[in-house]
Amino acid sequence: MGIVKRDFYALRGNGGRLLEIFFWPVLELVIWGFVSVFLRANNVPIAVSMLLGAVLLWQVVGRAQGELAAMFLHDVWSRNLLNVFVSPTSLAEFLTGHVIFGAGLIALSTAVMSGLALLLYGFGIATIGPALVPFVTLLVVMGWGLGVVSIAVVIRFGESTQSVAWVLSAAFQPFAAVFYPVGVLPPVAQAIAHAVPASYVFEGLRGVLDGHGIDWSGVAMAGLLDLLLVAGALAFVAHALRHARRTGRLSKFGE
Amino acid sequence: MDVLTVTALCKRFGSVVAVDGVSFTVGAGEVVGLLGPNGAGKTTTLHMVLGLTRPDSGTVEMFGHDMARDRSRALARANFAASYLHLPAVLRVGEILDVYAHLYGLRRPAARVAEMVEMLDLGPLRRQQFSRLSSGQQTRVLLAKALLNDPGLLVLDEPTANLDPDAADRIRGLLVEQAVTSGRAMLITSHNMREVERMCDRVHFVSGGRIVATGSAVELAGAYGVDDLEAVFLRVARGGAPSSTT
Known part of the structure; x- marks a missing residue:
């Protein structure tokens, strides 16, 4: 609760940060929206919904990762970081608080962008x-996994x-195959x-937008990869904190 | 009863031995000072006490909890303020105290925040952002944060280092009052010898990562055959030995 309130x-x-939360996603939405309108006007066979849907959903990953990292970096x-680490707040509580507040921000920015896309x-x-x-859900979890990795890198x-x-x-x-299918990538990039x-x-x-319904095997695979990412990220941040305590690097965050 | 027991702490950073077998205790209501020149190992010792730095060897027991295993429970009853730490720049004073009241899991956070605001005369500053406060005001807010959970052990690393003599004297007065009225144990580092003489029941001089002398200010001055703690500090910093054992 303390971390949520702090955020x-x-x-x-x-105010600048509040503006920043909406500025980049909205800018991207506007640019890609007009690109799709232009392509459609020139009879290029492209679905506007695919481009705009992709823009809307990709910002979820960026927001989830960026906000989690930014909230840590502000400390x-x-x-202020050492003040937090000498409180009884555990690393798990610290991350959970940031994640809860970040979820609210993602919902807000997605709602604003969705409204704009409709308008x-x-x-x-x-x-x-x-x-x-x-x-x-899968994209938010991936973003949080990457956010935890970002925090771990800075601590380590x-x-x-x-x-x-x-x-x-x-x-x-x-x-991430946001705007094109995985199949257009070279083999090595496809493997990644x-x-x-x-x-x-x-x-x-x-x-789904082509009318084929949900590919549940793909959803399951993404879920499994998300679990692996989050588990790896949590293990990395716990290791990074242990390392920072051992080497004295954690104390350097107070200088 | 001791609230803090530090036993044979050692810490090495690469080839540098920062702390070399430091042991001491802080009893309930006792104010203990760690003194020594820059680089003596005082801050590293404090950070090991608080669990920010892991010792290579040795143990820290706080309120009977082993810091290596039961950090959170121990830290719920302690707090820390240091001249080199700040608080979130864009948060208002009242917001900062509210956040930390929750981080320390206080049962009645609003009431305790109000008490701290009153005690440290922060009422007029409550809606001010931390970054807009003077150094003296920031130190008062840091102390309010450090006293929020009514800690049984308050750890202070050069608490008045950035303050003018007037502001420093006010803070010192407040801390002495806290020690006397609340029976709060404190562990303090400072380069201000008068501050230490005024506040500390017992002083450990640290040099080269080791405790080289221990006693009250009067005992130490006597042991080194000098008039005051400042003269003791100069003797220790320049490698002098006591003229008798303390």
Whole structure:
């Protein structure tokens, strides 16, 4: 509860960050929306819903990962991290608090973007149907897994590696098959894509929008990969914290 | 009864021995100072006490809990403030105290926050962001955070280092009052010898990662044949030995 409140107060006290939460996803939505309108006007056989659905769903991964990392980094920048770590709050409670608040932010930004997509391009996210629930869940969990990895990297290797927090989800985008099928990738990239949970979601999204229904085997595979990612991320952050305590690196976050 | 028992703590960073077999206790209501030159190992010792740094060997027992195994339960009854730590810059004072009241699992967080605001005269600052406060005001907020859970052990790392003499004196007065009225145990590092003389029941001088002298300010001055703690500090920092055993 303390961490959730801290995140809420921090967001309320920083108007710039509130703006940033919506700025990039909305910008991407507007750009891709007009690209799809242009292509359709020129009789390029492309479904607007596929592009906009992909944009809307990919921002879920970016938001989940980026917000989790940003909330941690704000404590680093404020030189507040040691205050948290000398409180009785455990690492699990610390991460859970950030995840709960992050879930609220994702819901808010997705709602705003969905409204805009409907208003500007007539695309209703409900077009995706009931598949939306497993798809969003799988993408949020992947984002949180990557967010925990970002935190672990900063704890393990120090503040100088914080740029990982801003690029990690983007690094996975080429392999997530967001705007194209996995089949167009070269073989090595395809192998990587098959290990990325989001690739099954976006392949599934195109299938659903094509009227093929939900590919439950893809959903199950993405779920399994998400579980592996989260388990690996939690093991990594626990290791990073142990290492930071052993080497004295944790104390450096107070300097 | 001891609230803190530190036994044979050792810590090495690469080839540097930061702490080398440090042992001491802090009894209930006792104010203990760790003094020594920069790099002596004071902060590393405090961080091992608080579980921020893991000792290579040795143990820390706080309120009967082994810090290596039962950190959270021990830390629920302790707190920490340091001149080099801040609080979230964009949060308001009242919000910061509310957050930490929850992080420490207080049963009546709003009432305790109100008590702290009153005790540290933070009423006019309650709606101010932390980053907009003066150093003295920030230190008061840090102390309010550190006293929120009514800790049985308060660990302070150079609590008045960034303050002007007036602000430092007020903080010192508050801490002395806390020690006297609440019977709170404290473990303090400081480079201000008058502060230590005024506050500490017992002082450990640390040099090269080891405790080289222990006693009250008067006992130490006597042992080194000097007038005050500052002169003892200079003797210790320059490698001098006591003229008698303390």
